[in-house]
Amino acid sequence: xxxxxxxxxxxxxxxxxxxxxxxxxxxxxxxxxxxxxxxxxxxxxxxxxxxxxxxxxxxxxxxxxxxxxxxxxxxxxxxxxxxxxxxxxxxxxxxxxxxxxxxxxxxxxxxxxxxxxxxxxxxxxxxxxxxxxxxxxxxxxxxxxxxxxxxxxxxxxxxxxxxxxxxxxxxxxxxxxxxxxxxxxxxxxxxxxxxxxxxxxxxxxxxxxxxxxxxxxxxxxxxxxxxxxxxxxxxxxxxxxxxxxxxxxxxxxxxxxxxxxxxxxxxxxxxxxxxxxxxxxxxxxxxxxxxxxxxxxxxxxxxxxxxxxxxxxxxxxxxxxxxxxxxxxxxxxxxxxxxxxxxxxxxxxxxx
Numbered sequence: 001x002x003x004x005x006x007x008x009x010x011x012x013x014x015x016x017x018x019x020x021x022x023x024x025x026x027x028x029x030x031x032x033x034x035x036x037x038x039x040x041x042x043x044x045x046x047x048x049x050x051x052x053x054x055x056x057x058x059x060x061x062x063x064x065x066x067x068x069x070x071x072x073x074x075x076x077x078x079x080x081x082x083x084x085x086x087x088x089x090x091x092x093x094x095x096x097x098x099x100x101x102x103x104x105x106x107x108x109x110x111x112x113x114x115x116x117x118x119x120x121x122x123x124x125x126x127x128x129x130x131x132x133x134x135x136x137x138x139x140x141x142x143x144x145x146x147x148x149x150x151x152x153x154x155x156x157x158x159x160x161x162x163x164x165x166x167x168x169x170x171x172x173x174x175x176x177x178x179x180x181x182x183x184x185x186x187x188x189x190x191x192x193x194x195x196x197x198x199x200x201x202x203x204x205x206x207x208x209x210x211x212x213x214x215x216x217x218x219x220x221x222x223x224x225x226x227x228x229x230x231x232x233x234x235x236x237x238x239x240x241x242x243x244x245x246x247x248x249x250x251x252x253x254x255x256x257x258x259x260x261x262x263x264x265x266x267x268x269x270x271x272x273x274x275x276x277x278x279x280x281x282x283x284x285x286x287x288x289x290x291x292x293x294x295x296x297x298x299x300x301x302x303x304x305x306x307x308x309x310x311x312x313x314x315x316x317x318x319x320x321x322x323x324x325x326x327x328x329x330x331x332x333x334x335x336x337x338x339x340x341x342x343x344x345x346x347x348x349x350x351x352x
Contacts, residue, residue, distance in 0.1 A: 057191060069252060096277060143272060262310040285322065
């Protein structure tokens with residue numbers, strides 16, 4: 001991966017790229033009929049470890065501790081990655097286009113581990129709600145990325161563990177996470193307060209033991225430091241499209257800085273579909289106190305070595321979560337690389 005000269009004045013930087021790691025040689029077509037076996041989804045079994053340490057209380061996924069919460073969210077991510085990696089390792093000699101064709105031929109279900117997890121607990125999760133919304137969104141001839149359902153503020157790995165309202169409980173805290181980034185935390189374990197919270201912030205006045213996080217979200221006050229901000233853009237390559245988002249997510253029980261890129265391809269009959277390819281993402285953020293005094297700089301990179309339609313990288317910190325200095329909301333894009341089917345180029349998004 002290339003190294004970048006980070007502009008010191010830049011407050012929050014993400015560098016995202018789609019599909020740099022594909023083979024340049026023409027794919028060798030598998031001819032051995034013994035390798036052309038149908039991928040049998042019935043062989044997948046949900047791990048027994050995912051069948052414990054979570055209960056459903058009044059329709060809310062509930063964990064006794066952060067240890068249980070972290071363990072299950074990490075395990076389901078691993079299950080999802082392993083399931084998809086197993087399929088692509090079986091057919092990788094076909095190349096990207098060949099693997100896509102094989103997945104469609106066999107009707108391969110990329111999301112089977114998450115769907116099996118949902119079915120086991122009998123819940124309709126936020127992950128399912130967003131997926132259904134995005135399937136409708138992808139039917140459009142022109143994608144409106146301002147209304148991309150994946151823009152939700154709850155981190156991707158937590159969405160299968162939240163109900164359709166974006167709610168879950170860890171210990172005595174019950175969380176309600178709204179799409180645009182306001183988080184309500186009930187600190188006394190009283191589930192009955194959720195009904196009021198779902199009705200909007202006016203209904204929460206006078207409620208005891210309710211903490212509201214990121215209430216100053218998306219502030220344009222250039223002299224303050226805010227706990228939530230979102231910046232997006234996309235690159236149109238004709239048949240392909242790359243979407244990028246720079247955000248402060250809510251990661252279970254705290255704030256996380258995120259850089260994410262998503263890849264889409266036009267369908268022959270109209271609309272769009274996920275494009276499974278190679279990608280990476282990098283995030284860099286300066287963290288401040290609420291009085292705008294500097295604390296620390298964080299950074300991380302995610303290199304996705306298996307095919308996926310998105311790449312997402314986060315940096316975390318304990319305690320009150322990230323605050324970044326508010327400034328101009330326009331972004332600056334830089335592009336490197338030559339576009340091809342397996343290379344959508346490299347882009348940098350700067351929050352200045």
